[in-house]
Structure formats: structure tokens, C-alpha cells
Amino acid sequence: MSKNLLEQLREMTVVVADTGDIQAIEKFTPRDATTNPSLITAAAQMPEYQEIVDQTLLQAKKDAGAGATQAQIVSLAFDRLAVSFGLKILQIIPGRVSTEVDARLSYDTEATITKARELIAQYAAAGIGKERILIKIATTWEGIRAAEVLEKEGIHCNLTLLFGLHQAIACAEAGITLISPFVGRILDWYKKETGRDSYPSAEDPGVLSVTQIYNYYKKFGYKTEVMGASFRNVGEITELAGSDLLTISPALLAELQATIGELPRKLDPSKAAAMSMEKLHIDKATFDKMHAEDRMASEKLDEGIKGFTKALETLEQLLADRLAVLSKTPVSA
Template structure:
């Protein structure tokens, strides 16, 4: 039994990729995409049929050039998601425009639009997770979307305050970014010789896992953004783990045994849950964590930049 097979005994394995060929190769339960991964797949030219379909849809809908770009861009993301769903049994996560991350109403409207586009593809929308950055505004959007039957994946999650607010909003799933937390501490801390046990990103997910299971929150924890397979193995037993193709290949080719690290059945539960955070409490606690503030902002900027690059590419096709 290789490490990937063993990991699947403890954890639901998800592929973090927009490359459909990769997804068919590793046969994950679920898959996740983001603007960076979508842009990479678009520029590879392997999926021009998805881009062409999106462009034709945008032209058919008409409107200003700005409206056409938005419609084409949204349909590209949904097109990749719909195609990926043909090869997996579970969920696809599709991310909205990161530039909307501080506007609750616009996040809701964009999410509804993406779900409607999935319906045009004939997709069972109960298999779609809308990805939103874990800002206060997006967490509130996810709370409202859940009431409409739209499930969300709160991404770019770095602080415990973000994780707590998501659970209190009954968010379906969160994606703590293990690798990016590790990157920050590796860069800014003098004592940065972390092994898997002392890795700050790993410890952050373990803390969230213990807190969620203790208070019986139903929000799913999906570790994300890994740099080394040791980080992944140290979180074996986490609800879900989304893994890049290169690390999946490493897991597939190694046979070293490892023990399960996280087990919800061994955590003592309590009936009462803490009083939910207010907006001011959330903002204060989140801003106490310099790493989380910096990495959340950086992530939103990066995804926004790649969204703009995708739109510029589409502009030349309209």
C-alpha cells in the first residue's frame, strides 16, 4: 500500500488542480479550482473548447464589452467545473472573483449567477461549492447562501478567528492554507527549522480540528496549500485534504507507513458552543495575527491579479 492509498483510509483526498487530465489520473473524491489554476489551464491551450464555449455564450448574451468579459470569465470557470464533475463522484469548488471579497451582496449575486450557469450545463448544483475568501463579508455571504441551498468553501483561511467565525456561520467547508502559513513563519522567524510536528501551518489546522470536534461544529475542515508530503501525513485524519498533482505523485510513489494523526472520536465533546463573534470582535482577533492579515491580503491580491489576466486574455477573443 502506497502512502496515497493509506491516506485515503483516514481522509477524503481532493485534487487541487484545473487540469482535467491530472484529475482523471488520480481519481479524487472532490476537486478544487481557483483563478490561478483556471488561468494556467486556459493558457495551456489544452481546453480551448471550454474557452470557445464561454466566448460564444458571452457573445450570445450581448451587452457592453465589460459585460461580455464578465460573462465569458464566469462561464470559463463553470465550464472547467462542469467538465471536472464528469470525472469525480463528489464536489467541485469554483471560486468567485476575489475583487468582490469585501462586498457581501455582490458575493451573493455572483455566487447565484455561477450556480445558474452550472444549471445551464445540466449539473446537479448540490455538487458545487462556491469558494469565497474568508473575510467577514464573505463569511456573511456564505451564511445567507446556505439559506438558499448554496454550499460554500471558505478559502484563504489563516487565522483562528476566521475558522471560528466560519463555524459560527454554519459554513459548509473551510480551507486552511497550511503551506502559506508555513511560508510566512519560515520567512520571518529566526528559528524556522520546523519539522512536521512543529510546523505552524500544521499546528493551525490541528487547533481548528480539535476546536470544531470539541464543540461539535459541522463545518468540514479541508487542509490546503501544502509544501511537503510530511505536512500532509501529519494531518492524516483531517476531514478532507486537497493536494497538488506533484505532491499526489510523491505520495503515490512512496510506501513508508505512517499512523493516523487526527481522530475526532478521541476528542471529548461539550454541549455548549461559545457565543458567536461579533464583527468587531472578529476584526480585532484576526488583526492580532500579523501572519493572517498579510497572507489574506496577499491571497486576495494574487487571485485578483490572475482574474484580471484571464479577462485580458478573453478580451482578445470577443
Template sequence: MNQLEQLRKYTTVVVDSGDIECIQKYKPQDATTNPTLILKSVLSKKYDFIVNNAIQYAQKIGGSVSDKVQNASDMVSVGFGTEILKYIPGYISTEVDARLSFNTDKCIQKSIQLINLYRNRGVDTSRVLIKLAATWECIQAAHQLKKLGIFCNLTLLFSFAQARACADANVFLISPFVGRIYDWYQKFSLNSSYCSLSDPGILAVKKIFVYYKKYMYKTIIMSASFRRIEQILELAGCDRITISPDLLEQLKIQTLSFTKKLDASKIDTVATQPVPLTESEFRFLHNQDAMAVEKLSEGIRQFSYDQMELEKFLLNLI
């Protein structure tokens, strides 16, 4: 077996892409998208039918130009999600505008709007995960949304405090960003040779995995944002792993065998869970981690920028 086939024995493989052809090729269980991936697919011109449908929808709904752009943008995301769901048996993750990351009420409102768009297109919305940045505000939004039957994927997760708060809120799934954590530490050790056993991104996920399994939290851990296949293989056994197309291709051509590295059955469990973090405790602990503070704000900025670029593109069409 190649390494991708081996990996599927230990963990659920997810494709991180907005490229529908790529998803057809690799046949993952689930798929994840974000504003950067959606923008890339839109600009590729391969999926103009999705963009054209979104423009027609926005024109039909009417309203101001700003309203039309917003409605078209939402429908682009839902359009890609709807198409992707035709080729996977599991979940599609669709991201909320990152500019709302510090407003709980607006995140809830936008999430409901996106779910309703999916529902109006005949999609089984139990297969849709709403992606939110793992800020305190978004974590609280995810907690409320779950009560409404809307499950969330908390993304841009870098600190253990974020992971703890997500578990406290009983969110459905988290996406710790292995590669971006690794990137931050690499800035300070440019000449060091790579070792997966000391990779800070891998160590962060392993710490979360042990904590979640020890206290029997139901929140799914989906490792994300990889830079090299060694990082993926070192996390074999994680609940889910979402992988970019280029790394999936590398896994397909490698045949060296590897073993399962994360095994929940080997972790002793504790019946009583820790007392949930308060907001002030969360903010203090998160802010003790300079890497997490920098990477979370950077991620929100980048996703916001790409969202605005998509809106500029749609504005020109409208």
C-alpha cells in the first residue's frame, strides 16, 4: 500500500481544497474550504458556472449593490460546498466571513444564513460544518449554534487555551494548524535540521489529543495546515487529518510503511472534566502564547483580505 492508503487505516482523510476536480481525484471522506481556497478556485475560471449562478441569485434577491455583493459572496461559498458534497460521503466545511470573528451575534446570524442557503438548495445540512476562527466570541457562537443543530469547525487554532475553550463549549470539531505553528518557530531556527519528534506543531496536537481523550471530550480533532508529509505521518491516528492536494500526491507515491502514532485506547481516562475556563482566564492564557496571538491575528487578516478580494471580483461582475 502507498502511504495514503496506509493513513486511511488509522485516520479519516480530508481534502483541503476548493478544487472540485481535485476532490473527485482523491475521494476523501470530507472536504474543507476557506476564503483563500475559494478565491483561488474562482480566479481559476474553471468554475464560472458557480460564480454565474451566484450573481443571478444576488440580482434576483435585489437590494443595494453592497447587499448584492454580500449575497453573491455567500452563494459562491455555498455553491462550491454544494458541488463538493456530490463527490464526498461526509462533511463540507464552509467558512464565515473572518471580519465577523469578534462578534458572536453576527457569527450566529451569518451561520444560520449559510445553512438556510444550503437547505434551500436541497442539501442535507447535517453534512455542513460552519467554519469559525477560534476566538472567544466564535467559540461561544459555536456553542449556541450546536443547540440549533448547526455544527461548527473551529479553525485557526494555535494555543492550548483555544483547544480547552472549544472542549468546554462542546464544539463539534477543531482544526489545530500544525504547519503554521511550525512556520513561526522556524523563523528562530533556520539552520536546524527537521525532526518530527520535536516539531512544535506536532507537539501541540499531541498535547490536545491526550487532553481530549483523557477527559473524554467528544470534540473531534482534525489536524490541518501541513508543510511536509513527516508531519502528517507523525499524527497518524488523529481523529481526522485535512491535507492539501500536493501533499496527498506525495503520500500516493510513497510506499514506506509507518505505524499509528496516536491511539486513544492507550490513554487512561478521567471521569470528571476540568472546570471550564472563564473568558478572562481564556484571554490571559491565550495571550501568554506569543506564537498563537500572532498566528491567529495573521490568519484572520489573511482570510479577511481574501474575502474582500472575492467581493471586489464579484462587484465588477455585478
């Protein structure tokens, strides 16, 4: 009997679940899982995860002390909630979970380093070693520099909101563990820019971008792993079969699982090694120049940071509202 596409994909690529929905992770049993502010905010509003939110808030209230304001308690709980979801996810998966630094720190190297160390310390206090955590940081120049410092401390990083080759090369030169180029968001930009409704999967601008990055890394022997992310359709995924990792939403995982057919390998390190291409060095001046010239990358990075910031603000309000309810409700012993 023929295998489904998901089974075949797993034979050449590490499949990662792109969700904060723990039940979906249990269903698809990925090796790794990724979360982001939008996903955590969405999960925190699901009734089945109310207990995680409530426990995190109540513990934050206890730890903050009797004189703490609502804002102080919410801030403490907010910092801990992504870790609370991460800990639940790590009980299910054998590999790593990606937990994101506050997007509002994306242009502050020192603050990003401090927040990453705090996240790792929270996991350590729960008995989780740093080898099971990837700290997600936006791929700004400041974020890359923060990740470079963290990697030297043994804190592994996942550079997210990545849209251009200049970002990818800078990450590789900094010794970053993993990057997450956003396939679907690149497609979104090009569809809006050109007025086209769709692209054939093999011509999808997001697919072409990740293929270029993968081939560059393999050609020049970089150890940084490529994990395609933000998919809009199954065709984007099948065109990137062979990538080091792919992080996929539950809906698309289900579609892959339900589809029977042959899945040829599209990305191959041996083929990349034989390609002819120029090796670049990305210093800050080159990064800034290439970023300014790449309107898609600059617009989508800015948009992504603003979007994650909005999700975080929504989450903070959600926590404040829930804390107000819990504060009026007697807590049983």
C-alpha cells in the first residue's frame, strides 16, 4: 500500500508542529514543536487550556507578593505563559520546543539576551535542559547579534521572521542553530504586489527563497539548519521536501496525512554542493544595504514584528481580564 505524503516527508525532513494546540501535537506526534505570540494567544483563549492560564496567573500572583499590582502580576504571568505551554508540549514530543522572546525587544540586543536567559532559567527550574529549547528571535541585525552571544553560551536559537538571503547568510555566519524562513508570508507579499491570485508551487516566491537559502548553506558547508515555515498550501511543502526541517500547521499536517501519492525529494545537499554561486560576507553595512533594497523583506519583517507585538498586547489584556475574574473567585485549597 502506498504511503501518505506525511509519512514520506518524514523520511527526508524533520516534521515540526507549528501550533500551541497541545491536542494537535498529540495527534501528529512531531519530533519538535514551534510556538509564536499569535499561536500562544490563540491557544490561551481555548477553553481546554484555561487551566494552564489560570495556574500560571495564580502562581504569578502568589510569587509577586501581597502588595503587587494587577499590572505586575500580569507581567509576571505573561513572561511565564509561553514556558507553561512549552513545558506541556515537551511532555509529548521527544525533541525541542521553540519559545519566542518578546517581539517588542526585536531591536534591542541586550534586552533580548537578558530575556532569553530568563526563559532558559524558567525551563531549568522545571528540570528542562537547554538542549531541548530553541529561543526564537526576530531576524533583525540586533536579534542576530543577540543570538550569536546566546549560541556561545550554549543557548540554541531559532531566528524567525526571515525573508531574505542577507538575513540567512548573517545567521549562518553568526553560528545560529536554526532559521525559519517564512514561505507563505513571502507569497502573500508577491500576490499583493503583482495582483496575481496564485503561483504554481514550483514558481512560488517563498519556495524559491527557501530553496536558494538551503542551496547556499549546503554549498558552503554551513551547519545552520533551514526550517521552512508559514505555509499557505501543501504544494509549498512538497516543493521543499528534503529541507532540514519544516514546521507545519495542524490543518496542513492533516492534509498531508490524508493524501496518497509519490513525494520526490526536491532539496538535496549533494546537488547543492555542485552548484555554482558566489559566497557573500554580511557585515552591518551590507546587511542594511541589502535589507533596504529588498522591499519585500523589509516590509514583511516590520509587519511581522508589529503583528506579534499586537498579539502580545492582546494576550496581556486577556490575562488582566482573567486575573480580575480569578481575584473575585475563592480559590479552593
